[in-house]
Amino acid sequence: MANKKSNLKLTLNRLIAKKKQKENSKIEFRNYFVKSLEGEIVIKKPDRELILEAMDAINEDESVTKIYEINKNLIYSCVKILHEDELQTTYECKSPDDIVDELFEVEEVLEIGSFIMDWNGSFETVDKEIKNS
Numbered sequence: 813m814a815n816k817k818s819n820l821k822l823t824l825n826r827l828i829a830k831k832k833q834k835e836n837s838k839i840e841f842r843n844y845f846v847k848s849l850e851g852e853i854v855i856k857k858p859d860r861e862l863i864l865e866a867m868d869a870i871n872e873d874e875s876v877t878k879i880y881e882i883n884k885n886l887i888y889s890c891v892k893i894l895h896e897d898e899l900q901t902t903y904e905c906k907s908p909d910d911i912v913d914e915l916f917e918v919e920e921v922l923e924i925g926s927f928i929m930d931w932n933g934s935f936e937t938v939d940k941e942i943k944n945s
Contacts, residue, residue, distance in 0.1 A: 844927055848917050855890045855928060862889055863932045883925025884912045890928055 840857040866882050888894055888909040895908070903914040912921060 842931065844924060846916065846920055846924070848920060849915065853891050853893065853924075855887075855924075855931075856892060857931060858886065858890050858928060862886065863929070866929065879925075880918065880921060883921050883928075884909055886925050886928050887912050887916070887921060 838857070838859075842855050842857070843852040844855055845852050866886055869882050870879060872878075888911070893899065894911045894915075900908060900911055903911055905911050905914065916924065
């Protein structure tokens with residue numbers, strides 16, 4: 813039985829346009845207030861690969877130091893303004909992601925990282941489901 817919902821034929825151009833539309837809908841931003849900076853940062857929703865890598869890394873090593881480094885990487889990857897050369901130079905960063913250490917308090921790094929992870933689904937729920945299967 814044929815699908816009678818639409819007689820619209822798919823063309824190469826329509827399929828390409830659909831892909832672009834899908835990609836654009838994946839781009840999402842949220843603001844996050846940082847108390848120590850007395851202002852908001854704009855966070856871009858990370859892609860699936862970055863979140864899965866973070867989840868794997870946390871499952872491998874649950875030490876606070878490791879979790880801090882994972883969150884630091886998430887923040888650096890998701891906050892575009894942190895990539896600005898002028899900011900990096902002003903704070904004399906040896907490594908690009910050192911800017912996270914320079915701008916945010918330890919507690920803020922953990923909180924912002926948690927915010928990013930929660931935004932992408934419940935990490936703890938996934939972890940419990942995997943362990944229970």
